[in-house]
Amino acid sequence: MTPQNIDLSKLTPLHNTLTNKKKIIHIISEKYSPLSSQCQSELSNNSKILGIKKGEVLVKEGQYSDKAYFIVQGCSRAYYLKNGKDISDWFAFENDFISSINSFFRNIQSPHFIEVLENSTLLEISRDSIIELSDKYHDFERLSKTIVTNTMLRLQERIVSMQFQSAEQKYKDILSTHPNITQRIPLTHIASYIGITLETLSRIRGLKS
């Protein structure tokens, strides 16, 4: 019986969790940047799996949040309130990371909320663990650099998309990177993410292009 064929539900909860964690960390290592097995197991000891229900809020405005979350299953968003209006600022799906980046990196009060949009499984890692692992392991430092670099490039693309595009083009842009985002994220959130109103988005979608 190969590892892939183990029926996880038959194992004890503890063993199950450990097995899953190793798998998740292996995925992170594959997707972002390779980690030595020693570093992987130390990351395993410094992270925990969370099961979160749809609608729960992981971070609230004003909190100091020193956690980063890797999405194993489900999706989440970061948003902030501007004059009472809910503006989405980041979406994260399977194999993406999410955190309140201002609070996490600059150690200030979070301007963002982070909300789970589907029942989700997350891997939580604290800033202290990340700092410790980055100090100790060069390959972990590289992993975190890779994640930050990806994020930077994604933000840069988003600026270009927002700078001088029509509402319609901005919507097409997001569809081209996330073709089925509308099946998972309410339109209000998509609208504010691309910087247009819900009504405008609805009209754009009505056009048979």
Place this chain on the structure above:
Amino acid sequence: MTPQNIDLSKLTPLHNTLTNKKKIIHIISEKYSPLSSQCQSELSNNSKILGIKKGEVLVKEGQYSDKAYFIVQGCSRAYYLKNGKDISDWFAFENDFISSINSFFRNIQSPHFIEVLENSTLLEISRDSIIELSDKYHDFERLSKTIVTNTMLRLQERIVSMQFQSAEQKYKDILSTHPNITQRIPLTHIASYIGITLETLSRIRGLKS
């Protein structure tokens, strides 16, 4: 005589350059993340100082650019053409870095031009050198992570500023981070950077607020 009091102009050009390079690298190390002296001198061997005249173009659209530039003195911008319109995407001043990030990190053709806006002194480093130094020195890996992280946070702030702000507020936002930007950067470029037209910017500035 302390090192600070050496009159650089009295030295041979070569010595002068070397001394300057070490100073510059020391500044980078101080400002972003400390480098061991061995790493500093290896970086010194892997970088070169450029003197560039106002108006020169360092990178053209379509080129593969594998260089990063640290601005010792002067300023530069990255911009792209959208339907023939010149849209500024990044400004860099003393102690900032600039590069065609898409080309540099993803090894694709640059969508950007990089133009020097004032007679400038730059330190140029190639991607190969950065990769090599990052492999060899954990502290260099950290330095590059720090630079990327700063860039990411700056881009994120910019998105928030662009998302649902009035033209006037966007202008105030850029003034608050770069109070004297208007003394160094033509208004056309500032306007496109914040996503408004030159005319609108001029009118905003006309209001005595």
Place this chain on the structure above:
DNA sequence: AGTTGAATTTGATCTAAATCAAATGATAAG
């Protein structure tokens, strides 16, 4: 199935900022 509340669509204005166009001001070069 029927009720309730949220998500989305549709409609009628309104407005901030774009566009088009021309005038003025500043800088540099001969």
Place this chain on the structure above:
DNA sequence: CTTATCATTTGATTTAGATCAAATTCAACT
């Protein structure tokens, strides 16, 4: 000083998308 080029301002008009408001569709829960 004069001309040429570039940067900025000012003016008139248009328009994409916001705002306000109501109708409809959808989904979850008794």
